[in-house]
Amino acid sequence: MIKLLHQQGRSWEEFWHPPELLDVYGLGEELLVQKWLPKLSSDPMQSTEKCSQDLQMLNDSLTKIFDGSLLNKTAVLNDFDKTVTLPLIDSQGSLNGGLLTGHTSYYGRWGECRKINYKLSNGNVWRGEIFRFFIGSLNQTTNRCAKAILGIDICLPKSCTAFEIKRRIQATKIPLLSNPICDVANNDSARTNQVDTGTYIVAIFVFFVLGFGIISGFVDYFLYNDLKDFVTIDEENIYWKIFFAFSLYRNTKGIFSTKGLNK
Known part of the structure; x- marks a missing residue:
């Protein structure tokens, strides 16, 4: 004081x-x-x-x-x-x-x-x-x-x-x-949770990532095997890597995978 x-x-x-x-x-x-x-x-x-x-x-x-x-x-x-x-x-x-x-x-x-x-x-x-x-x-x-x-x-x-x-x-x-x-x-x-421009920017970014992850996961789980029969997919291609990096299916599968672990 x-x-x-x-x-x-x-x-x-x-x-x-x-x-x-x-x-x-x-x-x-x-x-x-x-x-x-x-x-x-x-x-x-x-x-x-x-x-x-x-x-x-x-x-x-x-x-x-x-x-x-x-x-x-x-x-x-x-x-x-x-x-x-x-x-x-x-x-x-x-x-x-x-x-x-x-x-x-x-x-x-x-x-x-x-x-x-x-x-x-x-x-x-x-x-x-x-x-x-x-x-x-x-x-x-x-x-x-x-x-x-x-x-x-x-x-x-x-x-x-x-x-x-x-x-x-x-x-x-x-x-x-x-x-x-x-x-x-x-x-x-x-209150610090008032809606402002920053709120909308963050919300748009989060929804974009979530939406891209859902689309990527859908393609990965339902269409990937069928696409390989008609289209040559080079999984080493940087664009495919980025696309599948967002796959919710692939990421969830990787999280719960026990491959290589001592059982």
Whole structure:
């Protein structure tokens, strides 16, 4: 952790300055409610209407729970608070130590977050999804983390994408943290099996080899002996060697052959 701070040109004493200490160790409920969720840009161009509505409902519920009115018994929990907000708070990651030993990933409770499934009065469904927030310096060129100090999981509405959350953060005029949120990711953005040009190239190559092997094996098994009666086949010819090298029949036969082995 100290090494990461020095790489960013920051001292340990600076990192533990009280306001920043609050920023880092407040990455749980305090970050979610008091730090950035109420300040997020409400510009409808930054996210879909469903995402905006779900975030607003969450913000209203969190504010009611944490502003003290609940403790003073001036507010009561409704179904949304009980079914969505409380499990959401309980499922998010929290900084529970280990920074000095290099522990920089604070995982949330994925199962609990994804169990959140609440049907709203308008027919929509509020579902939970874990998002990982990376805290550190931002590379302005790539718009990603130059060096992430740590990552923490927070449960948010599934109707939002990681890109939408990040865009809303960047569109916010008020600084959210002295350590900025330099990137946001969720399960969708973490997938590495998305179809792209490389996928098609590999698939075409695999199907070509497989198809050529089937054709070669068919000729080798069913037609080879008959062809020799009508056509002179020079098996030393390079083209025939290449053709039969792909034969599934010949290769399978060679794999299971015990010729020359001690029995």
